[in-house]
Structures are given as structure tokens and as C-alpha cells.
Amino acid sequence: MMLIKLLGIPEDVSADGYLVDHMLEFCHWFMLLLFVGWSCFFVYLLWRFRKSNNPVAQYHGFRSKATTHVEISVVLVEAVLLIGFALPLWAKAAGRIPTDGVLPVHVTAYQFGWLFHYAGEDGKFGRRDPSLVTGSNPLGIDWSDPDSKDDVVSMNTMHVPIGQKVVVRLTSKDVIHNFACMSLRVSRDAIPGLANPLWFTAVKEGEYDIMCGQLCGAGHSLMKGVLSVEPVDQFNTYIKTNKAAPTEQKTAVVP
Numbered sequence: 001m002m003l004i005k006l007l008g009i010p011e012d013v014s015a016d017g018y019l020v021d022h023m024l025e026f027c028h029w030f031m032l033l034l035f036v037g038w039s040c041f042f043v044y045l046l047w048r049f050r051k052s053n054n055p056v057a058q059y060h061g062f063r064s065k066a067t068t069h070v071e072i073s074v075v076l077v078e079a080v081l082l083i084g085f086a087l088p089l090w091a092k093a094a095g096r097i098p099t100d101g102v103l104p105v106h107v108t109a110y111q112f113g114w115l116f117h118y119a120g121e122d123g124k125f126g127r128r129d130p131s132l133v134t135g136s137n138p139l140g141i142d143w144s145d146p147d148s149k150d151d152v153v154s155m156n157t158m159h160v161p162i163g164q165k166v167v168v169r170l171t172s173k174d175v176i177h178n179f180a181c182m183s184l185r186v187s188r189d190a191i192p193g194l195a196n197p198l199w200f201t202a203v204k205e206g207e208y209d210i211m212c213g214q215l216c217g218a219g220h221s222l223m224k225g226v227l228s229v230e231p232v233d234q235f236n237t238y239i240k241t242n243k244a245a246p247t248e249q250k251t252a253v254v255p
């Protein structure tokens with residue numbers, strides 16, 4: 001994976017990120033090979049059809065079976081890339097939404113930050129109503145709903161346990177944002193009115209960057225979040241001790 005390092009992409013901390021890395025790696029090497037190959041061919045043609053050697057223009061140009069063979073090989077390599085790598089990756093990243101043993105998290109983007117809503121110990125999300133939205137209740141959660149009693153809302157820090165599949169439902173309160181976490185090799189648009197699914201399994205403890213991947217306004221560049229990958233016990237304690245109110249605000253929320 002030397003190319004990934006060369007491109008400056010952060011270390012992969014997800015269970016399935018290697019599929020994305022393989023695609024990046026193979027595509028870049030293949031494109032490099034094509035670029036060098038075609039460049040050499042171009043230089044060869046410049047030399048071969050130089051004016052001193054061809055006082056009269058040759059309109060039929062270069063003729064060889066070799067170029068046809070190269071073109072067919074390129075098509076074959078591209079077919080392998082598509083069928084062998086891209087389609088399996090797509091099936092895994094955008095196929096059936098996983099349901100077994102997953103941790104559901106509702107992620108809401110806004111200008112300019114992230115809200116993470118956890119169902120809490122009962123596994124049920126409390127009712128949300130836009131008319132209940134206030135400064136201290138940014139998601140408009142109906143706290144009188146029994147399902148919302150143990151819900152947890154975190155601002156800008158997403159807590160996830162190591163090794164558990166997390167299924168995110170992604171939406172936005174205002175304009176289109178994009179939930180992008182390079183360390184997990186995931187990125188998906190947050191669109192008002194939609195609950196876009198996205199899933200990953202983080203396998204390494206630590207804190208990683210969450211960025212907004214869509215230009216969304218003056219504070220776009222400041223719309224950063226933190227992905228905190230924690231041991232299961234620590235995550236469970238967090239959920240138990242942070243019921244109800246939005247907690248933390250590691251990055252600035254600007255105008």
C-alpha cells in the first residue's frame with residue numbers, strides 16, 4: 001500500500017476500508033502505466049515521423065497490430081477492475097443495509113456542525129418534532145416520549161465501540177452536507193428530507209477526523225467532527241452517563 005501512503009491518505013481503521021484502498025492502488029498504478037506507455041508511444045511517433053525522414057506527409061500514419069493488442073489489453077484490465085474490484089466493493093458499501101447486531105446512529109448535519117443521536121439502552125429512538133427545536137434541543141427530541149428517556153445526543157463527537165458495525169442514518173437540517181471520514185474510507189451526502197444509510201466497522205481505538213465533504217457555506221471548512229473509537233465498556237458507560245442533553249462541543253460552531 002505504498003501509493004496510499006504517498007497520496008497522504010490517513011491510515012485505514014475500518015474493517016472494509018481495504019477494498020477502497022485496493023481500488024485506489026490498482027487504478028493509480030494502471031493509470032501511471034497507461035500514462036507512461038502512451039507518452040513513450042507519442043515520443044516514438046514524433047521521432048519516427050520527423051520532417052527530415054518524411055519530406056512528404058504520410059496520411060496513413062502508424063500501422064501495427066501491436067496497438068490493437070494493447071487496446072484490447074487495456075479493455076480487459078478495465079473489465080477486471082470493474083468486475084473484480086469495483087462491483088464487489090459497491091455491493092458491500094451500497095447493498096442491503098446490515099441489521100444484525102448493529103449500532104444505529106442518527107446523524108444530522110447543520111450549518112456548521114454534526115449532531116449524533118443514539119437510541120440509548122432501550123434501542124429505541126425517541127420521537128423528534130421540528131416544532132420542538134430550540135438552542136438546547138437542536139434535534140427537537142420530544143423528551144416526554146418514554147423512548148427518548150435514555151437517548152443520547154452528542155455534538156461534534158461521534159462515539160462508536162470498537163468492532164461493532166455502526167449503521168448511520170444521515171440527514172441535514174438545512175443545506176446539503178457530506179459526512180466524510182477518510183480513516184473509515186466512507187463519505188456520503190447528508191440531504192434534507194432524506195435518511196441516507198451508511199455503515200462501517202471501526203477496528204482501531206483512537207480519535208479520527210470527520211469532515212464535511214460538500215461546500216455548504218461560510219463555515220464549511222470549520223465543520224469538523226471527531227470520531228472517537230472506544231472499547232465497548234467505555235462506550236457503554238458513555239451512553240449510560242450522558243442521557244438526554246447534547247454533550248461536548250469540540251469544534252467551533254460559527255455563524
Ligand code: CUA
Pocket residue numbers: 109110112176177178212213214215216217219220221223
Ligand atoms: Cu457542511 Cu460543508
